[in-house]
Each structure stands twice: as C-alpha cells, then as structure tokens.
Amino acid sequence: KMGNATLRMELGRASWKLFHTILARYPDEPTGAQRDHLDTYIESFAQVYPCGDCARHFVKLLEKYPPQLNSRKNAAVWGCHIHNQVNKVLHHDIYDCATILEDYDCGCGADEESADY
Numbered sequence: 001k002m003g004n005a006t007l008r009m010e011l012g013r014a015s016w017k018l019f020h021t022i023l024a025r026y027p028d029e030p031t032g033a034q035r036d037h038l039d040t041y042i043e044s045f046a047q048v049y050p051c052g053d054c055a056r057h058f059v060k061l062l063e064k065y066p067p068q069l070n071s072r073k074n075a076a077v078w079g080c081h082i083h084n085q086v087n088k089v090l091h092h093d094i095y096d097c098a099t100i101l102e103d104y105d106c107g108c109g110a111d112e113e114s115a116d117y
C-alpha cells in the first residue's frame with residue numbers, strides 16, 4: 001500500500017488536472033449563469049476537498065484571491081496563479097502560466113456545447 005504522502009500527492013495531481021481543464025474550457029464570454037455555475041463549483045471544490053488541511057488552506061486562498069471569472073483566459077490564469085500559491089507553500093516549482101490554455105487542452109475539440117457551466 002502506498003504511504004499517505006504519496007496518496008495525498010496523487011489526489012492533488014488528479015484534482016489539479018480536472019481543475020485546470022475545467023477552467024481552460026470556460027467560455028470566452030460567459031453568461032451570468034455560466035459564471036455562477038463555475039463560481040459555485042470552485043467554492044464547493046474547496047469545501048469538499050478530501051484532505052482537510054488542504055481544504056482549509058485553499059478556502060483561505062480563495063478569500064485572498066477571488067476567482068476571476070469574466071473570461072476563459074482570466075479564469076485559467078487565475079487558476080494557475082492560485083495553484084502557484086500552493087506550490088510556493090509546498091516549496092514546489094512555480095509554473096509558467098503563459099501557455100495555460102494550450103497546456104490544458106482537454107481534447108474535446110470543437111464540441112463547445114458539451115459543457116454547461
């Protein structure tokens with residue numbers, strides 16, 4: 001069986017992958033409803049994140065760095081920056097956010113209608 005530190009890191013990697021991929025698929029020009037859905041999702045994600053210490057820490061980070069949900073690019077860059085705040089605390093490398101949208105291409109192609117935020 002894997003150790004707890006390894007398990008927590010695996011959970012983190014899987015969670016960040018989905019988190020950044022969702023932000024990279026957020027609409028360029030979101031409607032109010034799409035914005036509300038993503039805002040609720042992020043808030044809930046922080047509240048239900050299974051690692052309690054991580055969740056508490058992330059809720060505080062969200063207060064300090066509120067989600068920027070006026071466009072796809074701003075949302076994705078915001079997500080990259082808040083992940084970098086976690087990286088900083090854990091002494092992990094800081095990620096270059098310049099190509100965040102390309103980095104988290106979900107392979108969903110032109111299927112722009114698939115997600116309803």
Ligand code: FAD
Pocket residue numbers: 008009010011012013014015016020049053054055057058079080081082083084086087090092094095
């Ligand atoms: P991860 O940080 O998991 O990143 C995975 C991959 O994403 C990297 O390999 C890189 O390719 C890419 N990446 C890295 N930085 C960024 C970025 N800024 N933007 C986009 N992509 C990036 N662990 C703790 O020990 N304590 C905590 O308090 C804690 N809080 C967490 C809070 C949340 C909300 C989440 C999702 C995870 C948290 N974790 C915490 C887990 C931690 O962030 C890492 O996931 C884990 O330590 C594994 O790190 P890693 O080096 O493999 O890369």
